Amino acid sequence: MSAVAGDSKVATKQRLIEAAEELFADEGFDRVSVRDITTKAGANVAAVNYHFGSREGLVAIVLARYINPVNEERLARLDALERKIGGKPVPVEEVLEAFVRPFTTQVRRSELTEKLFFKLMGRMFGQEGCNLPPVVETVFVNMLNRFQKAFAKAMPGLAADDVWWRIHLMAGAMIHTMAHADTLQRFSGGDSGSPTLEQTLSRFIRFTAAGMRQGADDPHEGEKPRGPQVEFPF
Amino acid sequence: MSAVAGDSKVATKQRLIEAAEELFADEGFDRVSVRDITTKAGANVAAVNYHFGSREGLVAIVLARYINPVNEERLARLDALERKIGGKPVPVEEVLEAFVRPFTTQVRRSELTEKLFFKLMGRMFGQEGCNLPPVVETVFVNMLNRFQKAFAKAMPGLAADDVWWRIHLMAGAMIHTMAHADTLQRFSGGDSGSPTLEQTLSRFIRFTAAGMRQGADDPHEGEKPRGPQVEFPF
DNA sequence: GTCTATAAAGTGATAGAC
């Protein structure tokens, strides 16, 4: 903390965090050992336990470092939109923008490259036993409920469960896109191009906005099961 | 193999596979040890190595057991659709149906509950270092390219990279929905309801069909970057 | 705050008796 006594104390802690972030992004939280981290950070094996108490403590730090800021910025952006527009519904595209734009703010705060940062975010939000610290989970659930209300307001007449499921599908598209964008490169044989971050965000918003508000013109046909379109001899 | 000598030989192998499938579905491929599997299967610790050569061998078996059938049925369904419709484009909804319907066929072949089966599929298709056996990967890439062509044909005027990215977003929605449907329950506080499998498929197809064909009426505005909609003081 | 040494438990895998 003190800038006088030399940076080496805080520097090691910082190097550990950054090394962990890169490794977690690349390999996933499960496949990285404490030794991988300390080696990459050029620190001693015991450093992680000294600075963070345990491996789990370091994971918690890495999780909290970006999830909370992202979720809080999401809420702030949604607040600003709703304040600006008065009592009317905020258009779906604007709500989606508020949902993903914070990533571009936070990527600049990090020491990571864009690619690694987004992989890391995808892994965080995609993790199941995400075991978020209570404070982080609280903000997370709060944020989700606020957005559910905003989406519901933007799509009047749609039932709550339909809104939740569309949010789930939307989140899946986001998470998978972030965590596995390089897989697309591989499977498409390069035909997916090299889009800028802004292009990718745009594609995401257009795709999911259409999905979210689909059926709005024909609410009665909206969410009935379709059933098999084609019978098939299996 | 011989039904005479008693089923215990084949039974153990089968029990190991089923135990592995349930554990992999629940915890993910990385977090399950050989001992977890043999214990759950009521088999000896050495059984996995005897029957499958290694842990990795068992993982490969589990992966291949469903991925190949799913991908081959996808191709067969797409073939049938294209044969039926002649040279014209198959509508996006029908292509999507061919893409997801095979899961309902294969879930019946498995010994798993619907919930576990879909979690397992989500984990398989979501895995990064998916390390598919060569044969499986070949079918997989072949399948993807055929569907890319079908989608491109259904959405004339859309550039190849745009089609690939929409497929990626669509696949993300599918994978995340399958692997983490229970998370939705938790975060929505139960407000996401208890839909049937058919309802969930219907929701998926409607959502992604709208996303896939979005901008079709206004091709020129189609995929330009939108840029920030709202400036925000961060 | 950093290091070495080491503990304690878990990992996948195998040899050899039955």
Place this chain on the structure above:
DNA sequence: GTCTATCACTTTATAGAC
């Protein structure tokens, strides 16, 4: 085909010297 016993290795974590 199944079992026990065990190997060789890795994992997280800690005690204690510096």
